[in-house]
Amino acid sequence: MREGLEAVDLALTRRQFLRAGLGGVAAGSVWRTIPGAAQAAAGGALVATAPGDLQFDPYFAQTRAWIVQGQVFSALFDYQGKNPFAPSPQLAESWKETDKTLTIKLRKGVKFHNGRDFTSQDVIDNINRAKDKSIGHYLFDYFDPAVEGAEAVDRETVKITYKQAYPLKLDDLTLLYMIPKEAMADVATKPVGSGPFKFVSYAPGDKLELQRFEQYWEKGKPYLDRVTIKIIADDQARIANLLGGSADFVDTVAPSDVVRLKTDKRVQVITPPPGGFWYTNVINTSHKPFDNKLVRQAMNWSVDRAKIAKLAYFSLAPATQSRYLTSAPWYNEAASTMYKFDLARAKALLTQSGLPNGFETSIMLGKLAGSKEMAQIWAQDLAQIGVKLSIIEKEESAFWDTYGKGEWDTVAFGLGDGRLDPASGINNSSPLRINNNRAKIESQPFFEEYKKLVLEGIDTTDMKARKRTYDRIQTIWAEESWTVNLAFWVIPVVISQR
Known part of the structure; x- marks a missing residue:
């Protein structure tokens, strides 16, 4: 394993796997949440692989967006709390809920990668974008039927009003990754968020380069300085890169290869319990x-x-x-x-x-x-x-x-x-x-x-x-x-x- 991560015995729940980037739509950051990483030396780099070109706009989940979602972007809530089946606050600090409203107090000190502060207006802008059918993203089918609108109570407080009683308010907000309005037009090619890593460069068919965001709101994280995602279409070539030492992390592994790799001491296969997929x-x-x-x-x-x-x-x-x-x-x-x-x-x-x-x-x-x-x-x-x-x-x-x-x-x-x-x-x-x-x-x-x-x-x-x-x-x-x-x-x- 590259410097900054250590191999550990991982007993992850299904939800933690989801947040680690497996299952697409609500993926998170495997490189800042793997148990044991906190004890690893800070710094270093990690090389992961992907079987195809990447989708940067986090509102689109049908292509391989998870690698970017949890690394470049953050949402108001996530599933990384003590109860992996219940939403926990991420960019939210606290909230009050009624059947048809949700009032959220935002976390202080959060910045986007362009240096601007995260405010209640950003939540409004992203909800408006989620309700825009013309963009063609999947979040429209979540937010437009349920959400009436959002308003700023003050710079750090936002109130969301729903069209009817709605039990999935927090769940849906785990999917709404925050994009600054000024970066929305170019998010497909130059993503800007508030996540632990910021975008450096991308060469389609070759690799994505990310680097540590020094102003990330979660103190002491991420542990790594750099992350590289190599685009390798061939399944066996991805595994060869892993076994040969030029990659640290591979997913989308065929079941036959999983069986074989479980006996290979050079790697560790991490498998969640069944259910949910x-x-x-x-x-x-x-x-x-x-x-x-x-x-x-x-x-x-x-x-x-x-x-x-x-x-x-x-x-x-x-x-x-x-x-x-x-x-x-x-x-x-x-x-x-x-x-x-x-x-x-x-x-x-x-x-x-x-x-x-x-x-x-x-x-x-x-x-x-x-x-x-x-x-x-x-x-x-x-x-x-x-x-x-x-x-x-x-x-x-x-x-x-x-x-x-x-x-x-x-x-x-x-x-x-x-x-x-x-x-x-x-x-x-x-x-x-x-x-x-x-x-x-x-x-x-x-x-x-x-x-x-x-x-x-x-x-x-x-x-x-x-x-x-x-x-x-x-x-x-x-x-x-x-x-x-x-x-x-x-x-x-x-x-x-x-």
Whole structure:
């Protein structure tokens, strides 16, 4: 490990992994939060890797933004407190909450990388940007439906008013990374925030350079002087860089490589417990024959989750139909056990739908580890009931571009935000949310009931009422089958032991 970090035994919670940059949307700073780093010598540099070019605007989470988010930017709240499942203050110092308002006292002494003080007006500016649909970012679907507006009480106090009772005020604000208004126009190429590291340079296809921000508000941090992110598209080349000593940190590791690297004394594999993230196949309901619920259900019956978990994910990802662990308060057993692997049942549903001889379709894959092996297993089983599944592989940027345009039948996805509350999981999931839904469910017969239930779920803080609502939502997910959950997505990282 490079100077400034030491290899330690890490017992991280799922939430801490999220804040360490795994899972995308609410990522944080692995290089300032790894346990044991406080005892390491200050200074030095770290080299990490990324499989594709980086997205700097933290309002966009579908491309690899996590590396920049938690290093360059800070939010009002994060998940780095004693309870990793509850938001903790970051740029906020204290707050008062009612059903429809949130008044926040800001932390003093926070500066942006351009030297300007962080004030209540910056919160207002960022909320206004989050509510601007024309930018095309994902935060619009969080903030515009929920937030009426924001006003400055004084220079260090801001009041946010909500359109209705809303239980996820703090959770949503963990996603709202603060950008100074004067830097918003250029944030895609020259990011400016208030995080522990500031932007130095970026060469697409080569590397990103960051350096320690000397005026960072958290005393004594970051521990490192410099961070370099090398862009290395090839999976094996990233691992070779790690083993060869030219990189310290690698994520997006294939399950087969994880198994191999666990026995390599040169590195340490850090794996969180399951829950909060899922391997999921998303079906485009606007493409025939997937506009027919019976066909979508047939696809669900045709999935051998146990075989996929063993052969594609090397037994690292527990098979599941549910988004929730059985121990979670939101778990719905009936909805979570509705399907099993049954090709005869799948064939019968296809016949009932008018497709006794099957059909041809495709699944689009990006860089998600294990996806190709999963698709190959599924294609072999589908062939037995007359369904020809073609596998289309795309580089990361092309994958997201095609996904956004809706030019796909089925897509292999990693979903989840690590949060406990299902409302957050719906808002943060492009195929589950009710606005700008990427699976195109708005035209489906069930959508009006589904929309009503999703809004009910965020309209009250009564846990019993919300449990009834989310039980019904989970039943709709299962019955309508536009997402086919496969396994809990356990996301390891590998660090050098040097």
